[in-house]
């Protein structure tokens with residue numbers, strides 16, 4: 001009697017290599033104008049997005065910011081409120097990425113910017129960033 005279990009079975013072996021994370025950078029240009037602090041460019045790999053950065057009052061301690069994306073004409077303008085909490089487990093962002101993954105380029109980017117001293121407050125470290133080409137390159141965390 002042959003056991004079904006002894007039959008050779010094709011086993012799918014995942015051969016996908018761990019993909020290198022796309023490089024992420026954030027660039028801040030001070031451009032104070034009313035509540036706006038300046039321009040921020042966040043790039044992930046070859047994709048870059050530009051935002052107006054404003055500081056928001058934070059009721060929870062930490063630092064809060066609004067990133068208003070430059071949308072191509074006809075597109076819905078998008079803006080994301082980012083809260084950098086004093087306790088790094090409680091950072092938040094309104095974007096879909098954050099809702100899904102609990103972290104996103106906005107939080108990581110703003111955290112790196114604050115930490116670099118470009119913005120006045122310095123919440124706890126989330127990501128490491130390397131000074132480069134006038135911007136910050138985020139070292140994947």
Ligand SMILES: [Zn+2]
Nearest residue numbers: 093095104106
């Ligand atoms: Zn986000």
